[in-house]
Amino acid sequence: MFGPEGPTLRELAVQALSSVEHGYDLLAPKFDHTPFRTSDRVLDATARALAPLGPFADGLDLCCGTGAGTEMLAGLCRHSVTGVDFSAGMLDAARHRPRPAGGPGIAWVRGDARALPFTAAFDLVVSFGAFGHFLPRELPGLFTQVHSVLRPGGRFVFPVPAPPRPTRRDFWLLSGFDAVMRVRNALWRPPFVMYYRVFRLGTVTRELTRAGFTVELGVLPGFGRRADGSPRARLVVARKADARQAAGQPAAGDVNS
Known part of the structure; x- marks a missing residue:
């Protein structure tokens, strides 16, 4: 599961008994050598799906971690890219990540996704692998x-x-992990919120709609379909209304499911 450059069992145990923020501060130097980093396969597929919806001017990577998704975003945006995360350690690792020449500048901002320090400044917001850190009641x-x-x-x-x-x-591995985390959080403080099976698509689309988005579900290319024909991975595209939509006209460039 972990290569020789990844964290040791002791380091993972210390992280698991810390707060979410401090735990990621500790894990940051070795995070990219763990399975928790979003895979290049997912990032590349997302970039391919987003390319026809652009061009984008300014992008935000929400809960950016060490910046793997931020780099993908930099290939889609012309003017600026921002990565925001509440872990200083993860942001420090992101700043030291080698970057190819060219592309927009990247700003790294420490902040909480539940209280973002920005105004309406972005055309595109992406996020990868972070939603298990939010309880369902926090989604609105x-x-x-x-x-x-x-x-x-x-x-x-x-x-x-x-x-x-x-x-x-x-299924049983993820369910078991969530059960262990619930027991851990019932017995130990500070809590470490990380659950794999609480971010459910039906709840997510409902809460996005309540927040004012128009939601479309695309198929993430390259992941195929299950035996029942359903996609193995979806791309949620939530759009904020523009002037055309406010006037009752269809918006161009939406993704097809």
């Missing part, structure tokens, strides 16, 4: 924050993998 506030930092017509985009079936080993 989180999505309202994202809506507030988007310009009219801007999009909030993130991939969502299909949940594993109960007949699959992954």
Whole structure:
């Protein structure tokens, strides 16, 4: 699961007994050598799906971690890219990540996704692998924050993998992990919020709509379909209304499911 450059079992145990913020500060130097980093396969597929919806001027990577998604975003935006995260350690690792020459400048900002320090400054907001750190009751506030930092017509985009079936080993591994975390958080303070099976697509689309978005579900290319024909990975594209939509006219360039 972890290569020789990844964290040791002791380091993971210390992280798990810390707060979310301090835990990621500790893990940051070795984070890119763990399975928790968003895979290049997911990032590349998201970039391919987003390219026809552009061009984009300014982008925000929400809960950017060490910046893998931010680099992807830099290939889609012409003017500026911002990565925001509440872990100083993760941001420090992001700043030291090697970057290819060219492309827009990247600003790294320490901030909480539930209280973003921006005005309506972005055309595109993306996020990868961070939603397990938010309890379902926090989603309305989180999505309202994202809506507030988007310009009219801007999009909030993130991939969502299909949940594993109960007949699959992954289902029981993820369910077991969530159960252990619930016990840990009941017995230990500070809590470490990280659950794999609380971010459910039906709840997410409902709360995005309540926050003022128009939501479309695309298929993330390259991941194929399950035996029942459903996609193995979806791309959620939540759009903030622009002047055309406010006037009752259809908006151009939406993603097809």
